[in-house]
Amino acid sequence: MIYWFDLFGTAVFALTGLLAAKDKKLDWYGGVVLAMVTAIGGGTFRDIALGRTPVFWIQDDAYFWVILSTAIIATPFISRMHSPGRWLVWSDAFGLALFNVIGCQVALASGSSLIVAVFMGMATGTFGGMIRDLLVSEIPLVLRHEIYATAALMGGIVYIALYHLPIPSGVAECLSMVTCVVIRILAINKQWSLPKLN
Amino acid sequence: MIYWFDLFGTAVFALTGLLAAKDKKLDWYGGVVLAMVTAIGGGTFRDIALGRTPVFWIQDDAYFWVILSTAIIATPFISRMHSPGRWLVWSDAFGLALFNVIGCQVALASGSSLIVAVFMGMATGTFGGMIRDLLVSEIPLVLRHEIYATAALMGGIVYIALYHLPIPSGVAECLSMVTCVVIRILAINKQWSLPKLN
Amino acid sequence: MIYWFDLFGTAVFALTGLLAAKDKKLDWYGGVVLAMVTAIGGGTFRDIALGRTPVFWIQDDAYFWVILSTAIIATPFISRMHSPGRWLVWSDAFGLALFNVIGCQVALASGSSLIVAVFMGMATGTFGGMIRDLLVSEIPLVLRHEIYATAALMGGIVYIALYHLPIPSGVAECLSMVTCVVIRILAINKQWSLPKLN
Numbered sequence: 001m002i003y004w005f006d007l008f009g010t011a012v013f014a015l016t017g018l019l020a021a022k023d024k025k026l027d028w029y030g031g032v033v034l035a036m037v038t039a040i041g042g043g044t045f046r047d048i049a050l051g052r053t054p055v056f057w058i059q060d061d062a063y064f065w066v067i068l069s070t071a072i073i074a075t076p077f078i079s080r081m082h083s084p085g086r087w088l089v090w091s092d093a094f095g096l097a098l099f100n101v102i103g104c105q106v107a108l109a110s111g112s113s114l115i116v117a118v119f120m121g122m123a124t125g126t127f128g129g130m131i132r133d134l135l136v137s138e139i140p141l142v143l144r145h146e147i148y149a150t151a152a153l154m155g156g157i158v159y160i161a162l163y164h165l166p167i168p169s170g171v172a173e174c175l176s177m178v179t180c181v182v183i184r185i186l187a188i189n190k191q192w193s194l195p196k197l198n
Numbered sequence: 199m200i201y202w203f204d205l206f207g208t209a210v211f212a213l214t215g216l217l218a219a220k221d222k223k224l225d226w227y228g229g230v231v232l233a234m235v236t237a238i239g240g241g242t243f244r245d246i247a248l249g250r251t252p253v254f255w256i257q258d259d260a261y262f263w264v265i266l267s268t269a270i271i272a273t274p275f276i277s278r279m280h281s282p283g284r285w286l287v288w289s290d291a292f293g294l295a296l297f298n299v300i301g302c303q304v305a306l307a308s309g310s311s312l313i314v315a316v317f318m319g320m321a322t323g324t325f326g327g328m329i330r331d332l333l334v335s336e337i338p339l340v341l342r343h344e345i346y347a348t349a350a351l352m353g354g355i356v357y358i359a360l361y362h363l364p365i366p367s368g369v370a371e372c373l374s375m376v377t378c379v380v381i382r383i384l385a386i387n388k389q390w391s392l393p394k395l396n
Numbered sequence: 397m398i399y400w401f402d403l404f405g406t407a408v409f410a411l412t413g414l415l416a417a418k419d420k421k422l423d424w425y426g427g428v429v430l431a432m433v434t435a436i437g438g439g440t441f442r443d444i445a446l447g448r449t450p451v452f453w454i455q456d457d458a459y460f461w462v463i464l465s466t467a468i469i470a471t472p473f474i475s476r477m478h479s480p481g482r483w484l485v486w487s488d489a490f491g492l493a494l495f496n497v498i499g500c501q502v503a504l505a506s507g508s509s510l511i512v513a514v515f516m517g518m519a520t521g522t523f524g525g526m527i528r529d530l531l532v533s534e535i536p537l538v539l540r541h542e543i544y545a546t547a548a549l550m551g552g553i554v555y556i557a558l559y560h561l562p563i564p565s566g567v568a569e570c571l572s573m574v575t576c577v578v579i580r581i582l583a584i585n586k587q588w589s590l591p592k593l594n
Contacts, residue, residue, distance in 0.1 A: 018395070021341070027392035029348060030341030044247065049440065051449025053249025054308065061311045079396055110450065113457045130531075135328075137337050139533050143417070143426030150425060194423035197414070197474055216593070219539070225590035227546060228539030242445065251447025252506065259509045276593055333526075335535050 002173075006102065007066050009095035013039040014070040015081075016092060017132050022078050024136045032071050034132050039067050041128030046103055046120050050110045089188060090181075093151070097180035099125040100152040101173050104159050118156035125152045147187030150194065155180030200371075204300065205264050207293035211237040212268040213279075214290060215330050220276050222334045230269050232330050237265050239326030244301055244318050248308045287386060288379075291349070295378035297323040298350040299371050302357050316354035323350045345385030348392065353378030398569075402498060403462050405491035409435040410466040411477075412488060413528050418474050420532045428467050430528050435463050437524030442499055442516050446506045485584060486577075489547070493576035495521040496548040497569050500555050514552035521548045543583030546590065551576030 017038030021031035040057050047055040057063040074081070081088075103124025107117040126142050126149045133140040142148045159176035186192065215236030219229035238255050245253040255261040272279070279286075301322025305315040324340050324347050331338035340346045357374035384390070413434030417427035436453050443451040453459040470477070477484075499520025503513040522538050522545045529536035538544045555572035582588065 022395040024337065025394050025396065026337075026341045027394050029392055031395045033341055033347075048246055048444055049449065049451050049454060051451075053247065053251075053449075054310070055247050055249075058247060058308075058310055058314050061313050064313050064317065075395070110454075112450070112454055115457050115460050116454050119460065134332060134530060135338065135341065137335060137533060139420065139422075140531065143422045143429055143531065149429075194425055196421050196423050197418040197427045197471070198421065220593040222535065223592050223594065224535075224539045225592050227590055229593045231539055231545075246444055251445065251449075252508070253445050253447075256445060256503075256506075256508055256512050259511050262511050262515065273593070332530060333536065333539065335533060 005098050007062060009098045010039045010063055010066050011070045012091040012095045013128060014067045015074055018071055018074055018078065019081060020132055020136060034135060035067050035071050037135060038128045038132040041131045042099060042124040042126060045127050046106060046124045050107065052110065093181045093184040096125045096152055096184065097155055097177035100155050100180055101159055101176050104156050114160050118160055121156040122149050122152045147192050151180045151184040154183050203296050205260060207296045208237045208261055208264050209268045210289040210293045211326060212265045213272055216269055216272055216276060217279060218330055218334055232333060233265050233269050235333060236326045236330040239329045240297060240322040240324060243325050244304060244322045248305065250308065291379045291382040294323045294350055294382060295353055295375035298353050298378055299357055299374050302354050312358050316358055319354040320347050320350045345390050349378045349382040352381050401494050403458060405494045406435045406459055406462050407466045408487040408491045409524060410463045411470055414467055414470055414474065415477060416528055416532060430531060431463050431467050433531060434524045434528040437527045438495060438520040438522060441523045442502060442520045446503065448506065489577045489580040492521045492548055492580065493551055493573035496551050496576055497555055497572050500552050510556050514556055517552040518545050518548045543588050547576045547580040550579050
């Protein structure tokens with residue numbers, strides 16, 4: 001079941017990449033590259049740093065097909081889609097929460113310490129979007145003023161805290177994801193932000 | 199023979215990096231870095247993602263020497279060279295076609311599926327130039343309006359299609375490269391481009 | 397002892413990342429990311445390219461704690477700190493020289509050739525700062541006009557030259573670091589720069 005959610009999260013992240021490409025007037029190839037980078041960039045970094053190669057999308061090309069299908073299906077409707085649509089924000093928060101948990105799990109399974117596991121969760125959830133922003137010559141949004149990585153951080157801490165308790169792993173996963181999604185959505189609705197450095 | 203062509207392609211890609219550095223008024227070290235990134239960036243990504251480490255230029259330092267020699271030999275003439283010179287465009291198309299085939303071959307030899315092999319061909323041929331553009335704060339050209347990655351894609355599809363047929367591997371390589379070069383050169387001369395997303 | 401110096405260099409590089417984040421008005425999370433990228437980016441590239449995974453900061457999470465502590469301790473004072481402060485310049489030169497030697501050593505221990513070892517030293521010392529500049533949408537300073545990578549290069553050549561001589565390894569390390577620091581500080585004081593490409 002996590003697997004199907006993972007493919008759904010991949011499709012949602014791919015869509016945000018495609019929308020970024022549209023905003024910058026890239027061509028279709030640029031759109032597919034941004035979709036890929038957003039969807040699999042974080043997990044690729046995680047796998048490479050942990051030494052889990054070939055990386056996940058080489059071992060299982062379902063991720064590629066999902067991204068390509070998303071790009072093909074979404075392209076005819078792209079002119080009518082806008083970045084901050086309500087369902088996209090919720091789906092994106094869900095994708096972030098899920099990728100975050102998966103990143104924590106993969107890192108722990110590879111023998112990482114707890115702090116590295118929390119970081120790898122955040123990296124899995126946020127690095128793809130960071131590389132996407134880099135490719136269109138923007139200072140990544142996540143570094144500037146959004147509670148995005150912070151939501152992932154909180155979800156990761158919840159997951160790690162519950163990880164050693166004698167409860168079913170599904171419960172830890174759910175509570176972590178709920179924490180992350182709730183913080184993310186609240187942050188958007190209440191326009192929370194981290195203090196600037198100065 | 200592929201090996202010598204490979205070193206030639208490396209030199210050509212290094213030269214395009216050096217020219218990008220000149221356009222942005224970087225210093226000589228910046229020029230060498232851009233030359234390196236353009237020439238070995240794509241293959242480095244491919245090797246790392248496939249888990250083929252140490253990467254190719256660590257295993258065989260001929261690539262380094264070729265890039266350094268190219269930079270040293272080209273520097274005195276750099277003020278008279280211009281990016282879109284005819285021979286450079288042809289050499290660059292040849293380098294793209296060759297790196298593309300090598301990328302496909304390496305991915306297949308590592309057990310990748312066909313779609314991943316085609317992608318790894320494109321990545322080997324185009325990611326170096328993408329990182330070069332990133333380093334000089336440009337949205338990569340390949341994402342915006344050129345038929346460059348698309349030429350690699352077509353070459354890769356031809357190679358994959360012929361790969362399982364009982365023909366000599368040299369024939370598949372040649373046909374793939376011819377496809378890629380012809381599409382690239384036609385695209386430049388006829389000013390083809392992919393449709394923008396909007 | 398090298399280990400403690402290494403952690404000190406990590407803290408100094410983290411601080412330069414934090415200061416870059418302040419200059420660009422990023423938020424606290426952006427500051428921590430830039431601190432991390434600057435401090436461990438170069439070594440991460442080195443380890444991944446050499447196939448030494450999991451990378452060093454996964455195997456030993458002291459680096460993470462040093463970076464986090466640096467960020468937490470420095471934040472209250474950040475408004476009074478300025479990038480080109482004298483002690484920061486010296487510390488940064490020391491960090492560069494040290495990371496450079498460590499990079500050379502790690503590459504040689506992995507069986508790299510001499511030219512690759514020198515390159516890996518430079519990469520370990522300079523790539524973190526390069527990615528930091530990329531993330532804030534700047535053409536990396538090191539590519540434009542500073543004698544920074546060149547100082548690392550000279551230190552690397554000294555280290556390689558002494559490496560096969562029958563002298564204690566500590567002597568080679570010290571001479572390499574002194575070379576690098578002296579060139580770097582002289583270059584700042586005398587405003588040396590490499591010629592531009594044109």
